[in-house]
Amino acid sequence: MTTTTPPTGTTGSRPADRPPQRPVRAAADELVDVSFTVNGTPVSIRVPARMHLADALRTLLGLTGTHLGCEHGVCGMCTVLIDGDAARSCLVFAVQAEGTDVVTVEGLGTRERQHPLQQAFSHHHGLQCGFCTPGFLLSSYDLLVHAEGPLDPQTLPEEMSGVICRCTGYRGILAAVSDVAEAHPEGVPEPMNCAPRTLVGRGGGMSRSALAEAPAEEVAEEAPTALTRPTGTPTITVTVTRQLTSPVEDVWAVMDDVDRLARCLPGAELTADLGGDRYRGRAKVALGPVRLAFEGLAQITGRDADDHRLALLAQGADAGGNRTAAEVGLRAVALLDGGTELRADAAVFLSGRIAQFGRALAGDVSQRLFEQFADAVDETARTGTAPEVGSGPSALAIGVQAVLAAVRRRARAARRALKGRLARRRKD
Numbered sequence: 187m188t189t190t191t192p193p194t195g196t197t198g199s200r201p202a203d204r205p206p207q208r209p210v211r212a213a214a215d216e217l218v219d220v221s222f223t224v225n226g227t228p229v230s231i232r233v234p235a236r237m238h239l240a241d242a243l244r245t246l247l248g249l250t251g252t253h254l255g256c257e258h259g260v261c262g263m264c265t266v267l268i269d270g271d272a273a274r275s276c277l278v279f280a281v282q283a284e285g286t287d288v289v290t291v292e293g294l295g296t297r298e299r300q301h302p303l304q305q306a307f308s309h310h311h312g313l314q315c316g317f318c319t320p321g322f323l324l325s326s327y328d329l330l331v332h333a334e335g336p337l338d339p340q341t342l343p344e345e346m347s348g349v350i351c352r353c354t355g356y357r358g359i360l361a362a363v364s365d366v367a368e369a370h371p372e373g374v375p376e377p378m379n380c381a382p383r384t385l386v387g388r389g390g391g392m393s394r395s396a397l398a399e400a401p402a403e404e405v406a407e408e409a410p411t412a413l414t415r416p417t418g419t420p421t422i423t424v425t426v427t428r429q430l431t432s433p434v435e436d437v438w439a440v441m442d443d444v445d446r447l448a449r450c451l452p453g454a455e456l457t458a459d460l461g462g463d464r465y466r467g468r469a470k471v472a473l474g475p476v477r478l479a480f481e482g483l484a485q486i487t488g489r490d491a492d493d494h495r496l497a498l499l500a501q502g503a504d505a506g507g508n509r510t511a512a513e514v515g516l517r518a519v520a521l522l523d524g525g526t527e528l529r530a531d532a533a534v535f536l537s538g539r540i541a542q543f544g545r546a547l548a549g550d551v552s553q554r555l556f557e558q559f560a561d562a563v564d565e566t567a568r569t570g571t572a573p574e575v576g577s578g579p580s581a582l583a584i585g586v587q588a589v590l591a592a593v594r595r596r597a598r599a600a601r602r603a604l605k606g607r608l609a610r611r612r613k614d
């Protein structure tokens with residue numbers, strides 16, 4: 187297989203100052219190292235020579251904003267910017283990206299700081315299911331950057347015809363692009379979310395971010411700086427109870443000591459006491475091959491020593507755009523046998539890639555986290571000593587257990603369905 191220059195979109199051209207790309211000769215499945223910049227972050231990954239750029243972005247770098255429709259260069263869903271030009275990433279081998287500067291929809295803006303194009307698409311309702319939207323955003327960005335003079339409403343539909351939308355009308359999309367062109371006659375603003383960050387790889391040993399060891403302050407940039415109570419419907423709500431052997435007063439002593447309480451939570455670590463019952467911390471969670479490191483804030487929002495109740499609010503974000511917030515109520519109730527029932531009610535809000543995990547799996551992980559947490563609280567109440575930071579139960583193991591539990595549950599459901607079908611057939 188021999189590959190050279192990536193194909194670009196219909197507008198724009200490759201910068202003249204970039205040296206010609208060296209040809210790469212490799213067997214289709216041979217692993218090749220490739221280094222390029224994605225949304226401002228230098229990355230080095232090892233890819234099979236036959237892997238296209240869209241797959242590398244999605245599966246190795248976790249940038250799932252680039253969508254795949256036809257994988258034949260027809261639909262334009264997979265459009266990204268390569269060296270400032272729109273390109274169909276399903277038609278570019280990842281190895282062809284060597285030395286280039288790639289911008290995906292994640293680099294265009296964030297939820298809190300949207301690019302004018304994103305705002306205009308939202309304002310004009312230029313999307314329905316949103317599957318084509320990343321392609322349209324980057325294609326229209328390319329169009330506006332390279333337009334010579336004002337856009338012609340007569341030719342705009344044709345100019346935008348490189349991306350296909352299957353479910354919404356094109357009117358909103360065209361209106362959005364026209365608005366942005368009118369609002370920025372001096373040129374559309376550059377992508378607003380291109381800065382070095384840690385990318386979350388998903389390909390096991392195949393993926394490596396050059397900024398995996400990014401300075402803490404760069405990673406922490408994504409972390410929330412103020413706590414806000416989540417609104418809307420939670421992604422999942424969980425209620426779990428666990429019987430502890432320790433008496434309720436000892437359990438409450440742990441609940442009332444935030445430092446010891448945090449140490450009982452698998453993968454969690456308090457990093458700063460901000461005063462006023464507010465804390466900064468971090469937590470690591472693993473779901474199958476996806477490992478996430480959240481930075482965030484937590485606040486004790488209610489404390490009732492007589493009733494042994496604690497309420498807290500926590501919010502976190504990782505550098506890959508995943509966000510989580512949780513409102514948690516903890517209550518310890520004395521049991522007749524001298525032990526304690528610890529109950530947790532949690533409303534969990536997820537956004538970003540982690541929101542794609544099924545509710546059942548997220549529920550399983552929460553359940554197992556709580557079980558481990560409750561056992562650590564029991565142990566701490568009994569011995570008076572909390573686990574060392576980082577020595578708690580492995581969040582990775584919890585994620586794996588939850589995945590296995592979900593698989594077993596599905597297998598049981600499938601067996602039951604099969605038995606039912608066989609029984610019905612026998613009856614017939």
Ligand code: FES
Pocket residue numbers: 253254255256257258259260261262263264265274275276277
């Ligand atoms: S997925 Fe690339 S053009 Fe359709």
Ligand code: FES
Pocket residue numbers: 312313314315316317318319350351352353354
């Ligand atoms: S909004 Fe659904 S495909 Fe375009």
